Amino acid sequence: MNSFGIGSVIDGVGRIADDLITTDNERLEIALREKELDTQILSKVHETNIAEAQHRTLFVAGWRPFIGWVSGLALVYTFLIQPIFLWINSIYNLTPTPPPQLNDDMLFNIVLAMLGIAGLRTYEKQKGLTK
Template sequence: MAFGIDDAIAAGLKIIDKFVPDPAAKTQAEADLRASLMAWDQGQAATNTAEAQSGNWFVAGWRPWIGWVCGLALGVQFVVGPLAVWAFDMAGHPIQAPPALDDMLWELMFGMLGLGGLRTFEKIKGVARK
């Protein structure tokens, strides 16, 4: 379940409703809450943009690094591991069929293909950064 800025505003409004009886003060408190949360969100977006534009690989490269680590982990978990278990289990036994791919791998693959398709769409529309 995702927790977004709308959820934070709703939680803050419940607290304001309990502790601020004056309608004018309540309206001002709600406006201040919304403004502070939006400023926080804009600050995070500015940080993300600065990180992505950095020429330093250590700063800009953490997202690709996470992608490679997750890709390797998925490869080991869903391909290398099952094949290794199958190969070691076959030692001295009659030939067995190789293991089937886990259904979770298919779900992840289609999600990644969807993201790749969106990236291609961005490039076609000319809104991609690079």
């Protein structure tokens, strides 16, 4: 029966299983190391954000507010101005061409990214890390 090398296959599978299966303590250590790395990364991002916000030129310090305002205006256009214009145009037949439509998918990606950053800002304010 051992002529097919079944014993060596079983030993090999056992070694692989030992490498793959971790104890609860090992999982906890891995999770703690990942949390430490996440904290370090967030700390560096926070330092970068502070440095950008304190920069003397509006080009560097104002890019986040600019993106926020542009995204907000794009949302107002997409959900208020364009539908109202289309509705009025359908009633009075003012123009034969419809107004331009924005790329909603890209807009939502940008807005969600900005809201994620805003969520971190709220966390900073709650922890008293801002002025």
